[in-house]
Amino acid sequence: MSFLELFTDPLSRGPLIATLFMSISTALVGAIAFIRKKSLVAETLSHATFPGVAFGLLASFFFFSGNDLILFYLPLLFAFGFAILAQALVEKMLKEKKSADVSLCYILSFLLAIGVLVASYMQHSHVMLFKNLQIFFYGQAATMHDTHIYIYGALSLLVALVALIFQRAIKFSCFDPLFSSSVGIKSWIMKGTFSFLLTLSIVIGIRSVGVVLVTGMMIAPSVVARAFTKKFSTFLLASSLFGALFAFLGYIVCYLLENGAESTYSVPIGPAIIVISTLVAFISLLFAPSNGAIIKQMRKWRFQKSCILENILKFFWKTPCQSYHLIHLKKKQFASFSILLFALFKLVKQGYLKKEGLFEYRLTEDGKKKAAYIVRLHRLWELYLIEYLSSEVEKVHQSAELIEHIITPEIEDKLTKLLLNPKVDPHMQPIPIKEVL
């Protein structure tokens, strides 16, 4: 079966398409929760839906004698109601000056405990209902069918529409709440929209991933999206797309595992999606273009390298006409042997040094200018520290050893002007004049 057929095959399209819808809406709302720093609220609400589902199942059994359609919709409605109730309770506790994490944990455990009590009652008296309830606790994407596609598709569309319409209200109120209220945007618009979206997306999510894991669907896509976007609208869009992508990947992995060599067990889709999306989020944080861990490490290395190169040039500059052998340079402890060799190779390539026989090096004219410029920065900085920041003469050298590698031409210009183009440094050494490189 090709991947496209997964979307049409009557057995696989239910779980796949319903899960895709679900992950788009949870990722979209998760992005808003991420930006509002309210991810823990999502966690509380998702657990609060559990007693809701339990009561919903019981109610549909007692009052509607287990009608299939009612059994389908009523738990969702009750879940929605309980999530709203949880928010009201948390609000109430916050008003009583309880801290946010105390309120959230308190309500989360309280409502979950009620759910577990009801569940254990159902386990003995209503075994079929209990099985239904278990689906919502751990989630069960594999048993979803066409009805799920329609209902979750419609609900996801509603989530996307509401988010689109109220995008500006959310953006303004989160970014700059004081300005927003000064122009007349009521903060309850944003808060109300957010809690509606959050509740709805959790209700959409619990059927396929369960109350315990549904928040996992919310966080990872927004973490990835945040690393690549700088506009709110693109951030929301990217987060939804990543949500869909992760869901698809998760589904494919499950599919391959289940249909692979002689395996007989079934792989739950929800947890697979969450594990995959968390891994991708982690990797994308490593590789993010502007502030990923890898790019940061590379920048650090580049800086260390340029320090070593400049220090070698400075050493040559002390006796500009003498050539030095590799062994001699090694004794000066610029770097380990291999790095030193690489640095010398680099300097020759840059044209600052030239080779005079095997492992024998000498400064070129360009190298002299470059080195003189570095020494100039060093001495300018020393002078500045003493004249303007009243440092002691003996202590400035250490700082200048580092700062000389950092000062940009603009700062050099400013220093020159501020210090009136000085000629001697605090140690009575001449400051090399600036030459065009």
Add this chain to the structure above:
Amino acid sequence: MESSLKCDLLNVYYDDHPVLFDVSFEIPKGKLVAIIGPNGAGKSTLLKSIVGTIKPLSGTVECFSLPFHKAKKKIAYVPQKESIDWEFPITVLEVVLMGRYHQLGLFKWVRKCDKEAAIEALKLLEIESLANRQIGELSGGQQQRVFIARALVQQADLYLLDEPFAAVDAATEALLIDIFKKLKEKGKTLVIVHHDLYSVESIFDWVILLNNRLIGCGEKEKWFTPEKISQTYGKKEEIFSDVISQLKKTKSGLSL
């Protein structure tokens, strides 16, 4: 003398202690006004209650002889930097476009003319090259310029600014002062929470002295005096006002 801002017996309480206590004052049009007072004197709170983000316990605020909520479109407010989420994914241009809220509301698409107005304001603040950067990537001075640009886009008659000079570089400060003075010449009123007492004389022409209650409001010649300042800042600041009066004497040749 037409009034641009009038507060009448404003009382603001946090929990059960007063932050503003019976504050009443009136500011005519076309003034550059500094709000000065010690930490915790209620300077920011005064601005917040004028723009309605804090509800006063009692008292009224009038702008241009209208109750505040009717004059909203004539007011531009720049909050303190601390209240802003700098991590938020929003570009400089988008921030400035927020100033077009009164034209666009919550639901209309951003039009070309809105973008042009925003770019124009960015040019005035000399940061149009940063338009597509994320706001958090900018330096403190650049960020403040963005918020002033947003206020300019609002085309208001009354500007309320909460410490616009906090943590900005010298070039930005000079540019902002220049812009504020030009706005004043156009007949706009600017009310600015200000921390640096040394520069009050050279920038502003009115002062509001505040320490939970109003110490005084009026022309700086009359109210920005050592006695009033020491009254505003309590005993600890007496030395400061002594130094200021000594400075004045020295400058005017009255003593060495």
